[in-house]
Amino acid sequence: xxxxxxPENMSRRDEMEALLPFYLNGTLEAADLAAVxxxxxxxxxxxxxxxxxxxxFSGTSAANQAIRPPADALSRFSAALDAEAGxxxxxSPSLLSRLWAGFMAIPAGVAWAAATxxxxxxxxxxxxxPGGRGGPIEIAGTEAANMPFALVTFKPDxxxxxxxxxxxxxxxxxxxxxxxxxxFKIGIPAKTAADYERIVGLIAAQPFAETVSxxxxxxxxx
Amino acid sequence: xxxxVAATSAAQQTDRELVERVAGGDRAAVxxxxxxHHARVYRFAARQTGSExxxxxxxxxVFLELWxxxxxxxxxxxxxxxxxxxxxxxxxSALRKRKxxxxxxxxxxxxxxxxxTPEVAVMKDDKATALKRMVNALPEEHRTVIDLxxxxxxxxxxxxxxxxxPVATVKTRMFYARKKLGEALQAAGFERGWP
Numbered sequence: 001x002x003x004x005x006x007p008e009n010m011s012r013r014d015e016m017e018a019l020l021p022f023y024l025n026g027t028l029e030a031a032d033l034a035a036v037x038x039x040x041x042x043x044x045x046x047x048x049x050x051x052x053x054x055x056x057f058s059g060t061s062a063a064n065q066a067i068r069p070p071a072d073a074l075s076r077f078s079a080a081l082d083a084e085a086g087x088x089x090x091x092s093p094s095l096l097s098r099l100w101a102g103f104m105a106i107p108a109g110v111a112w113a114a115a116t117x118x119x120x121x122x123x124x125x126x127x128x129x130p131g132g133r134g135g136p137i138e139i140a141g142t143e144a145a146n147m148p149f150a151l152v153t154f155k156p157d158x159x160x161x162x163x164x165x166x167x168x169x170x171x172x173x174x175x176x177x178x179x180x181x182x183x184f185k186i187g188i189p190a191k192t193a194a195d196y197e198r199i200v201g202l203i204a205a206q207p208f209a210e211t212v213s214x215x216x217x218x219x220x221x222x
Numbered sequence: 223x224x225x226x227v228a229a230t231s232a233a234q235q236t237d238r239e240l241v242e243r244v245a246g247g248d249r250a251a252v253x254x255x256x257x258x259h260h261a262r263v264y265r266f267a268a269r270q271t272g273s274e275x276x277x278x279x280x281x282x283x284v285f286l287e288l289w290x291x292x293x294x295x296x297x298x299x300x301x302x303x304x305x306x307x308x309x310x311x312x313x314x315s316a317l318r319k320r321k322x323x324x325x326x327x328x329x330x331x332x333x334x335x336x337x338x339t340p341e342v343a344v345m346k347d348d349k350a351t352a353l354k355r356m357v358n359a360l361p362e363e364h365r366t367v368i369d370l371x372x373x374x375x376x377x378x379x380x381x382x383x384x385x386x387x388p389v390a391t392v393k394t395r396m397f398y399a400r401k402k403l404g405e406a407l408q409a410a411g412f413e414r415g416w417p
Contacts, residue, residue, distance in 0.1 A: 010397060018397040021368070027377030052414060056403060059353030060372035066354075069264040070278060077256055077282050081249055084289055160257060 012039075016046070020053040071157045148188045149175055149215040150200045158208035166206055170199050190218050237301035244292035256285045259302055262374060263309050269369055270313035270362070276320075280312045287312075303380045306370070310384055349412050356406045364399035367392060 010018070016039045022028045023036045040046045070076075154163065167173065171189040186203065190196035196217050204212035237258070243251035263284050268277035287308050295304065357368055370376040370384060382389045407414045 010394070014397055015393075017400055018393045021371040021396060021400070022378055025371055025375040025377075027375065027380070029377075052404070053400075055349060055353055056357070056368070056400070057372045059350060060357050060368055062350070063354045063357050064265045064269070064369060064373040067265045067268045067274070067277075069261045069281075073260055073264070073278070073281070074253070074256060077260070077285060078253060080282055080286060081252060081289060084286060 013043075013045075017049060017053075020050060021056070024050075024053055024057055071159050074160065075154075075156045075158075147175070147216075148190050148196050148218050150186050150188055150203065151211075151213040151215055152184050152186050152203060153210040154184070154208050155210045158210075162206070162208050166203060166208075170202065172199065172203070185215070192218055238297055241288070241292050241295050241297075241301055244289060245295065249289070252285060252289050255288065255301070259305055260285065262302070263305055266306055266369065266374065267309050267313050269365065270310065271317060276313070276316050280309060280316060283312050284308045299380065299383055302374070303376060303383055306374065306376075307384045307386075310386075349407070352407065352410055352412065353403070356403055356410075359406070360399055360402060364395060364402060367395045368399050368403075371396065 016036055019028060019032055019036050023033065028036065040050060173187040174184050175187045176185040188196055188199050190199055200212060200214060203209055237255065240251045240255050244255070260281055264277050264281040267280040268274050271277060284305055288305065357365060360368065366385065367381055370381045376384065378389055378392045381392045404414045
């Protein structure tokens with residue numbers, strides 16, 4: 001047994017010090033939580049110890065967050081995933097997959113109308129960069145069948161946080177995708193044609209946007 | 223437009239629900255899980271291996287493993303804990319493989335440090351910066367329990383699962399890790415009440 005595996009010489013305070021990180025991260029079970037709280041309430045040195053642990057918490061978070069994942073991680077992973085086998089285990093393809101498959105097989109004008117009318121999933125997924133940077137990207141199949149939309153592809157080095165900030169700032173949502181060629185269908189919350197052009201133009205002007213094609217525009221044409 | 227109510231409901235789709243979708247062959251669900259967890263998995267792998275190149279490969283492999291193994295996931299642990307366990311296994315395997323090969327210094331691409339000697343670094347450190355550096359300098363087995371508790375918010379039991387060690391060992395490793403941090407702070411001239 002190495003010294004690290006021998007708890008025999010740990011004092012009461014040592015035990016509490018060992019539990020403080022788990023007190024701070026909120027994962028202590030009831031008995032340990034009660035013991036730590038009792039210690040914090042009765043030992044004058046305990047609050048100083050808690051402050052030390054909080055400083056370690058900050059230092060550890062900073063050390064981890066200083067490591068930046070590659071910007072193109074998602075696109076490279078997607079390519080690797082697409083190369084993986086998997087059809088043999090798919091008893092029932094997802095509704096979204098079937099819609100996409102059907103969409104890609106029929107003329108575009110007809111397909112989009114059919115797809116937007118049929119999508120009933122509501123899958124809004126908050127995608128947050130750990131550490132709280134950036135806002136949520138809404139990835140939404142929608143019951144809003146008549147929602148205006150545009151077709152967008154993103155550059156390989158596009159950052160999730162940047163896309164999130166722009167889409168959420170405009171109330172736009174990802175309705176579906178990526179389809180073949182990396183095309184995403186972006187719902188545009190526009191009531192008039194002018195609104196639609198403004199929002200689509202703003203997305204097209206972003207450094208992360210590779211191609212932007214107009215899709216369904218607001219029904220009133222305003 | 224998605225209503226706020228619908229958005230809230232769907233945003234709460236859990237990792238486990240997504241894994242169920244993955245088990246059914248839904249690649250979009252894998253991508254969602256990748257977006258949720260890849261940064262933390264990448265950082266964990268980078269800390270384990272000391273190499274961002276290796277971390278990149280390991281992270282991709284972890285999520286491909288998720289795709290392959292999702293049907294076998296029994297939901298006994300959190301998905302994030304499961305992913306970190308896979309990452310730990312793959313990191314150890316990669317390190318073993320690297321040991322067997324000649325280490326190409328250029329390829330190592332270690333996580334950059336300040337470039338200062340410890341003495342110079344201490345002189346210009348504030349306590350927060352010093353702690354960050356001291357956490358980085360901990361032995362791997364100590365730094366890992368610190369990372370898993372403070373950054374990954376894992377419990378004693380979850381850390382035991384990721385590292386495949388007894389629960390009591392997690393507590394004693396945490397004790398010694400924090401003790402070493404305290405001693406390092408004191409040696410650098412910062413006040414510390416314990417040890």
